Amino acid sequence: MEKSLIYFRIKIIIKSLFLILFAGIIILLIFIIFFLNKDRRFILAEDLQGTQLSQFMFKVLRKQYPDYSDVYHEQSVAYNKRGLYHEGFKLLDKAVLLNPKKHLGYRGWMKLEKLKDYKGAIIDLEKLNALTPNDDVQGENINYLLAISYQGLSNYDKSKHYYERFFETTDSATLNLKSIVYVNYGTLLEKLNLNQEALKQYNISLKGHFKFSEAYFHKAEVFEKLGIKDSSKYYYKKALHQYNNGSKLKDVYNEVFNELYESDIIKAIPN
Template sequence: MKQLLTFSLFICMFSGAMSQQNCYWFKHNGDMKRYEACLATEKAAGHYQFTKEFQQAFDNAIKIDPTWGYPYRAKSVSYLKSGDFINWKKLMDKAVEYDTLSYLPYRAGCRFQFFRDYKGAIEDLLLLKKVTNNEMGYTPNGQYHLDIVLALCYKATGRSEEAIEVILERFKDDSYDIGIFDYIHLGVLYLEKGNYNNAIELFKKQEKFNDLAENRFYKALAYKALRQKENCLQNLKAAKELYQNNLKIHDPYQEPMDKIYLSTIERELGEK
């Protein structure tokens, strides 16, 4: 329950960080240029992000105060949604240039999650480690700590040993709440390296914490490699049942790493 509350909290925190700015705060602090720019962004209200009116509102804000990161980030969203990485990144680079702490975590998370730009995400995350003294925070949706994202990027670029080291180091922090998929990802890393017993132990921890179809499926593969047929079959059946009950790794916007499908489970079960 604690982990789920933390997950919800970070979603709320992120939503607040990306919401409409309080223009009167700038006026209160005597920053009239930013106050005027902020008022210009309010004209985007009620307009869809792909419309001319929405984009022009933020273009006008940038003309008034070209050193404010917020309108660059706001304009970038439509490019993110359309999959236009080049224009999205141009705008996000500006946002990060003018407000590194606010927007570098967002850029890193999006590069990982939506564009599969693992090398770029690694660069962002290593920079973020430096500027935050290793307190990077979480992805835009609160699903992963950014250390876990760094580990998954290492895995995607063939650096599995470094991936394992990063996750284990994060786990050493007593204040860290284990993420909803963390044990699965670490278990799969061990599984892929042939360290089946360590993998099984992690899948057992995941089972107690947040049992999912992927967890049971990969646990079955570990038992299969150890030639424990009964345990393998038992976990494959559990994986299928969990999957059919919609208890699986899920992201509404993209395919998460280590996700499986019902056909994959059925193939292992020898079903047609």
């Protein structure tokens, strides 16, 4: 009887401890979600991005600090990563409204990279360029992003203008790491029937560390236009070789600008 009483008391103590622990966790969560310093809460919600807790914390922060633009921006990221652009852009638009200088670039980049909305990207990027000229957006020079946006709209003269501004405002060390820029510029020059200048750009690209399949492919195109068939065939085959070795521009999340596919190369190789 005495042993049973002892066990009963132990069970009561253990249950009480668990209840105290559970209540403590709930109180701690309430404190973190509602009362912790707003910047620390933002960092925590950012680290938990994509979870229900993160989204709830962002909603609380928006309610408590309706002018906190970073919250709208960061909450939009999880939606946009999942392709829920309608929900994501409603939040991102609010961030831009609150602080255009800080968030216009990201929205313009999103329109360019995710939506292929070249016109919308140009509007945002040109507004930002007026506020902070020649700035970087998501690690890319704004002039380059404007160049490919206009190129995507087939406004080749305007695109060429921004490519030239990009080359003028970018140091040589950075250019050496951006060999794909020369390829995209070369494709633009081809559209303007400046084939020799385009060929020069492809050659510059191939002098860099990354020997992209795209550079060989478009170089082959130029030789084909110039009627130099042997060289054209050689570089098409070289493009296929590089492609199969994984040396091509790719992004696991997006279709890249001027995306090259294996079928494009195979189709171009003459019999």
